[in-house]
Amino acid sequence: MPAGTLFIVATPIGNLGDLTPRALEVLRSVAAICAEDTRRSGQLLAHFGISTPLVALHEHNEDALAQRVVDRLLAGESLALVSDAGTPLVSDPGFRLVRAARAAGVRVSPLPGACAAIAALSVAGLPSDRFAFEGFLPAKASARREQLQRLAGETRTLVFYESSHRIAESLADMRAAFGDDRPAVLARELTKLFETVLDGTLADLQAKVDADENQRKGEFVVMVQGAGDDREARLSEGRRVYTLLNQHLPPSTAAKLAAEITGAPRKELYGAR
Structure with a gap:
């Protein structure tokens, strides 16, 4: 029996209208969907009337589960992989499964869609011909500051994800590492009801976040222009x-x-x- 296909399916980062027709078709047709959080993905599927079984696959069980998923693919089943939101493997689990599937000769097919980093870059007005995606900075202050110091001379636009719990501290650490005057953009709650995109220098952004409690809520993409001359x-x-x-x-x-x-x-x- 020919092997099935592992579909890597991007899901909305906020607005449910961003789920593509092709993604809907695949999510309905596969034998099962591997999801980072089955409760959250279950809500998405229920919204679209999809009853495909869910399999929990996250950073804590991916190593143990990957081979079992590959065995199902080799037996002829097609499966999908989704993350909580956006494109799987972009600061989310999944690369071990994809690596194992490819090593076994299984076809892995992407279904493009929403990605917070790319969506933010598209509206930032910062140089985007070359950029470096850094994902989430370390939660520990000393490790975060050390990483930012290592990036201080980077000439590409830097893209970070950040949570509401650490956005103020991270902006302060970026100012210390990159300087108050480095141009930057803060994108918050993209595609959602309270979407905001703020620009200015790092000092400007921190002042705006400190002055408005609402700007410290939600999910963030922080983009910092690279070192210039x-x-x-x-x-x-x-x-x-x-x-x-x-x-x-x-x-x-x-x-x-x-x-x-x-x-x-x-x-x-x-x-x-």
Whole structure:
């Protein structure tokens, strides 16, 4: 018996009208749907009158379940994979299953649709010919700041996901790593009733979020323009190196060494935070 197909199906990130006709057809026709959260996906399916069985597949059981799913595919069943919202595998579980299916010679077919990162980039007005998707930053403050410091000299537009619990703290850490004047865009609750897209500098965005409690609710995509000219890139890298050295050396010594290593102006590094 020929193997079935594993369909990777994008689902709406908010507006249910964004589910494509082809996605509806596949979700109705497959033998089962692997879902990150069966309760949430069950609500989506119920809205469209779809009664296809659901199989819970998430980060905690994916390793154990992947082979069982592949066995069903090899037996001739076609299955679908969905995440809670948007395109599966984009900051969501699923890559282990896809890797196992491809290794077994199973056809894996994408059904394109909503993706918060791409939707946000399309309305941001930031350079999008080259961008780096970073997903969710670490929850721990020290790890988050370290990661942002490593990205300070990145010239591509940076795209992050963030939750309402950490949006204010993350914006503050981005200001410290990238500088107050770095252009950025904050997209919130895309395709939903209270969708907002704010732009300005990182300092502007933090001020707007701090001033309006509603801007601290929902799901966020934060986009930060990359380091611009060589001077800005050197300064960003210099700040990163200075921050690391300053943990072990006096500020003046750390600034002198960071300037020598990166070519950044020493005076602009001294006392950097």
